[in-house]
Amino acid sequence: MCYHLRMDLQKYLLERKKLVDTRLERLLPQNGTPPSLIHRAMRYSLMIGGKRIRPVLTLAACEAVGGDWRKALDAACAIELIHTYSLIHDDLPCMDNDDFRRGKPTSHKVFGEAAAVLAGDALLTFSFEIVAASKTIPAVQKPALVSLIARAAGSQGLIGGQVVDMESEGKKVSAKTVEYIHAHKTACLISAAIETGAMIGGAKVKELSSLKRYGRTVGLTFQIADDILDITGTKEKLGKGIGKDVAQKKATYPSVYGIERSRAILEEKTQEAVRSLGPFGAEAAPLREIAVLIARRDR
Amino acid sequence: MCYHLRMDLQKYLLERKKLVDTRLERLLPQNGTPPSLIHRAMRYSLMIGGKRIRPVLTLAACEAVGGDWRKALDAACAIELIHTYSLIHDDLPCMDNDDFRRGKPTSHKVFGEAAAVLAGDALLTFSFEIVAASKTIPAVQKPALVSLIARAAGSQGLIGGQVVDMESEGKKVSAKTVEYIHAHKTACLISAAIETGAMIGGAKVKELSSLKRYGRTVGLTFQIADDILDITGTKEKLGKGIGKDVAQKKATYPSVYGIERSRAILEEKTQEAVRSLGPFGAEAAPLREIAVLIARRDR
Numbered sequence: 069m070c071y072h073l074r075m076d077l078q079k080y081l082l083e084r085k086k087l088v089d090t091r092l093e094r095l096l097p098q099n100g101t102p103p104s105l106i107h108r109a110m111r112y113s114l115m116i117g118g119k120r121i122r123p124v125l126t127l128a129a130c131e132a133v134g135g136d137w138r139k140a141l142d143a144a145c146a147i148e149l150i151h152t153y154s155l156i157h158d159d160l161p162c163m164d165n166d167d168f169r170r171g172k173p174t175s176h177k178v179f180g181e182a183a184a185v186l187a188g189d190a191l192l193t194f195s196f197e198i199v200a201a202s203k204t205i206p207a208v209q210k211p212a213l214v215s216l217i218a219r220a221a222g223s224q225g226l227i228g229g230q231v232v233d234m235e236s237e238g239k240k241v242s243a244k245t246v247e248y249i250h251a252h253k254t255a256c257l258i259s260a261a262i263e264t265g266a267m268i269g270g271a272k273v274k275e276l277s278s279l280k281r282y283g284r285t286v287g288l289t290f291q292i293a294d295d296i297l298d299i300t301g302t303k304e305k306l307g308k309g310i311g312k313d314v315a316q317k318k319a320t321y322p323s324v325y326g327i328e329r330s331r332a333i334l335e336e337k338t339q340e341a342v343r344s345l346g347p348f349g350a351e352a353a354p355l356r357e358i359a360v361l362i363a364r365r366d367r
Numbered sequence: 368m369c370y371h372l373r374m375d376l377q378k379y380l381l382e383r384k385k386l387v388d389t390r391l392e393r394l395l396p397q398n399g400t401p402p403s404l405i406h407r408a409m410r411y412s413l414m415i416g417g418k419r420i421r422p423v424l425t426l427a428a429c430e431a432v433g434g435d436w437r438k439a440l441d442a443a444c445a446i447e448l449i450h451t452y453s454l455i456h457d458d459l460p461c462m463d464n465d466d467f468r469r470g471k472p473t474s475h476k477v478f479g480e481a482a483a484v485l486a487g488d489a490l491l492t493f494s495f496e497i498v499a500a501s502k503t504i505p506a507v508q509k510p511a512l513v514s515l516i517a518r519a520a521g522s523q524g525l526i527g528g529q530v531v532d533m534e535s536e537g538k539k540v541s542a543k544t545v546e547y548i549h550a551h552k553t554a555c556l557i558s559a560a561i562e563t564g565a566m567i568g569g570a571k572v573k574e575l576s577s578l579k580r581y582g583r584t585v586g587l588t589f590q591i592a593d594d595i596l597d598i599t600g601t602k603e604k605l606g607k608g609i610g611k612d613v614a615q616k617k618a619t620y621p622s623v624y625g626i627e628r629s630r631a632i633l634e635e636k637t638q639e640a641v642r643s644l645g646p647f648g649a650e651a652a653p654l655r656e657i658a659v660l661i662a663r664r665d666r
Contacts, residue, residue: 110522218495
């Protein structure tokens with residue numbers, strides 16, 4: 069890796085990922101629960117790996133405002149379910165037609181297209197059940213959380229970004245369009261992950277507004293870094309095809325700004341994300357370091 | 368029609384459908400809201416018609432327990448969104464591959480497959496936002512309602528039924544399997560529609576349990592009647608292909624029991640549904656009549 073993680077962040081991320089994985093394992097219907105096919109398909113895509121960056125951000129945001137991460141764990145898992153559903157549908161033959169994801173065959177390659185559509189639907193549906201039925205999230209917060217997550221995932225959030233992404237393929241697009249795609253397709257859910265944690269942690273209005281700014285910015289840098297990695301990364305590290313954006317003529321930051329300018333924007337935005345945490349002290353250290361890590365990761 | 372509707376039920380259904388249509392019209396993002404494609408696709412499938420039987424049942428159940436239907440209108444619309452999303456995904460080429468629905472080209476025929484997948488996703492997502500953000504549903508009821516609807520729509524509800532339906536195609540299936548498919552694919556959401564209305568209406572425990580039994584039974588008769596209509600109906604009335612179940616070797620009541628026995632079961636179950644409304648008086652008259660209508664409809 070070109071960025072040497074401070075050992076404690078590495079340890080922090082690993083521990084948090086483990087908490088999320090363990091909780092996901094318990095939340096999901098067991099393999100063998102009928103109908104077996106759908107539950108195998110749901111588990112397959114969810115447990116195939118992934119950095120769990122969104123749920124880790126939820127927990128970190130909860131702690132940044134002095135909250136107990138345990139209360140935010142279910143909501144963190146719900147966000148990861150939505151992320152996973154979006155990948156399954158995004159990989160479908162009628163969408164990006166990807167055969168590999170995280171180094172493994174995609175859902176429709178393993179279970180067939182129909183089951184992949186349904187597994188995505190089921191993960192999306194279950195995410196709202198998790199939030200609504202959670203025993204740790206205070207009941208009074210649940211309607212606002214369901215609302216927030218649904219908006220971030222909906223037709224004017226993540227799905228909106230996917231639609232414009234799809235419509236932009238093969239076309240020469242403006243910087244404004246690429247920004248719209250990234251802000252919606254990627255940043256909306258990342259931002260919602262952070263806002264969710266902050267709300268459950270009992271954020272004050274000013275804290276919430278700082279964290280929202282952090283979320284939007286870090287969500288954008290996540291996708292810019294992804295665009296750059298699609299050009300400079302290796303298949304082994306990314307676990308998926310390289311150069312697909314160029315091949316599919318996707319709207320990306322490098323396609324609009326070139327790779328050097330994209331790197332500069334990534335750096336600028338990362339600084340901006342860190343700056344938006346100004347009002348916080350040591351309790352937001354993980355969020356600061358994650359912002360830097362997102363920009364400098366190599367996978 | 369082989370069943371002459373009492374004029375007041377006909378009027379009742381029409382008025383209720385209008386209330387639902389008007390509210391749906393207001394809830395959905397306007398045409399032109401960016402990204403325009405997704406909102407056109409969402410509106411297209413939702414406003415193409417349909418009897419609105421599920422939302423009408425929500426309102427009727429609310430009133431059967433003495434509640435104000437206005438409080439249940441948003442939740443009724445949310446249920447209709449879930450129904451519509453399930454039809455869009457069910458019609459996809461990788462699923463039932465249907466070109467027509469309610470006499471009009473299906474979503475993927477009009478907007479393409481990718482947009483149809485996303486429009487379904489967006490309707491499903493939006494349904495939870497509607498419940499969570501509703502100004503008429505008491506906040507304290509929202510978590511239980513989101514939970515109930517998500518469970519009914521999820522991998523052990525509607526989606527579970529679709530999975531087994533798909534797996535059973537072309538196979539000789541048992542009566543138990545057909546019952547599983549119908550109970551999950553169709554009855555779960557219909558039953559949830561009724562339970563939702565009853566909960567918002569402030570149903571007592573005993574009332575709720577009667578209405579749950581009514582919901583499960585009426586949900587089943589709805590699908591049995593559908594199976595029979597697929598054989599005896601006309602394309603003009605149904606607005607979709609006839610004999611598709613047989614052509615696709617679908618698991619249906621007639622395929623297991625033959626058509627005469629299916630008709631007898633339909634009649635029995637309809638009586639059972641009406642009987643489960645025993646504890647109620649005149650306030651449940653629409654529910655009683657709707658049960659009969661469901662069994663005797665010709666479209």
